[in-house]
């Protein structure tokens with residue numbers, strides 16, 4: 001499991017460690033890791049031109065000490081001091097002692113244009129808000145130059161704890177982060193500014209309460225349902241799909257296609273698209289009765305392509321089994337009925353649907369994905385999976401938010417959300433708790449999207465067909 005911790009937790013862990021180490025030792029560890037990453041990127045250090053953008057805090061100190069290490073290996077290193085009266089004194093002395101220089105006022109732009117590497121030590125976890133006016137043109141110049149840009153700890157200008165970007169920010173090719181990932185390195189839009197992320201171990205002792213968790217293959221493999229010798233289809237779980245309408249029969253077919261590959265022993269379908277479903281998937285148990293009388297299921301999926309069928313949504317919400325609400329179901333569900341449920345509820349909005357539920361503009365959700373998903377989960381007393389460029393899954397009672405690492409923008413294709421809802425519903429029916437069902441489904445779905453597209457456009461049905469390949473990839 002990959003984890004990310006809040007700034008507050010990082011600071012506490014740093015304080016505890018610093019109390020046990022000689023003064024400055026932690027910064028030396030950070031600077032050594034940073035210099036090594038820069039050297040790897042440069043390939044050859046001797047004769048290279050390096051520009052350090054140095055802010056007023058310890059982030060600038062890291063950059064200066066790393067610059068000193070590169071200067072000792074023969075690089076030409078110049079520091080641009082953004083707050084000249086407030087530069088880390090030890091770092092500056094080390095740079096000078098190693099033969100590095102401080103850029104003359106007005107020389108920064110030219111230096112950046114000729115640099116091989118620009119190191120962003122403007123601000124790290126002490127930052128708030130976007131870049132200040134003095135730094136903005138330098139960050140833009142670096143982005144437009146041929147130099148590689150390495151961010152120290154975080155790309156300056158992003159919000160460490162939320163992944164929000166509230167103004168100008170540095171665009172890095174590589175971010176070298178210390179001790180642990182910070183949420184901004186895993187959550188869009190900030191994640192996109194970070195480039196590749198390299199974690200340097202500085203010996204921090206972190207507690208169990210991470211802000212974010214990202215499942216990896218081994219975690220998912222341990223959670224995947226697997227049939228035992230004595231399993232039968234009912235013991236493996238039956239998932240009910242209440243989806244589709246005369247207008248959108250395809251949503252039902254796609255939800256079923258995901259459900260059939262999600263580990264449940266059987267898929268039961270109720271709704272007006274039974275003929276389309278059975279024509280494509282003859283193994284589906286199609287019922288022409290409402291959810292209440294369709295026969296036992298261990299979890300329901302309601303909403304994909306449901307049109308305006310509010311009665312079916314209400315009927316499903318009244319069932320005392322886990323329920324996944326997607327698409328039209330999110331709009332039709334009575335919030336009071338969702339909150340009143342005692343069995344698990346998993347809601348799977350995209351940013352537009354989440355915005356409608358929160359009563360804000362879509363852009364606000366996209367800019368603040370982490371706070372949006374937490375807010376929705378708390379308001380509805382449900383587990384919420386927010387889809388999109390960074391898929392997040394939050395439980396109602398707080399705790400670490402799961403961030404999905406496998407997605408691909410090729411998944412942004414009509415109907416792929418329907419496949420995800422069926423897949424996650426199937427995992428719920430197989431007995432996974434809602435947080436696990438949502439995050440495992442997102443993981444497999446993202447991987448299936450990658451396999452299905454392999455760099456070219458793919459349809460939602462291709463994604464569904466690639467789920468077994470994703471499953472095997474995780475299990476192997």
Ligand SMILES: NC(=O)C1=CN([C@@H]2O[C@H](COP(=O)(O)OP(=O)(O)OC[C@H]3O[C@@H](n4cnc5c(N)ncnc54)[C@H](O)[C@@H]3O)[C@@H](O)[C@H]2O)[C@@H](O)CC1
Pocket residue numbers: 014015018026027028030031055056057058059060062122123124125126127128129130131132135152153154157178202
């Ligand atoms: N505390 C520690 O033990 C360690 C800290 N390390 C480094 O120290 C950094 C944190 O250092 P600091 O606490 O000094 O904080 P920063 O260096 O991140 O920020 C320092 C100052 O920058 C100013 N600032 C805030 N927002 C700004 C913005 N948007 N634009 C420009 N300036 C802004 C503020 O005056 C703030 O106090 C970490 O990110 C990491 O790079 C590492 O050396 C590892 C050890």
Ligand SMILES: Nc1ncnc2c1ncn2[C@@H]1O[C@H](COP(=O)(O)OP(=O)(O)O)[C@@H](O)[C@H]1O
Pocket residue numbers: 327350386387388389390391407408409410411412413414415416417418419420445
């Ligand atoms: N930019 C993106 N990067 C990665 N995944 C994305 C992106 N945009 C959409 N997705 C994924 O594609 C799927 C689309 O689902 P959804 O928006 O519900 O579409 P539909 O309603 O057409 O099925 C979701 O799994 C979502 O996370």
Ligand SMILES: [K+]
Pocket residue numbers: 059120121122123124151152153154155156
């Ligand atoms: K930085």
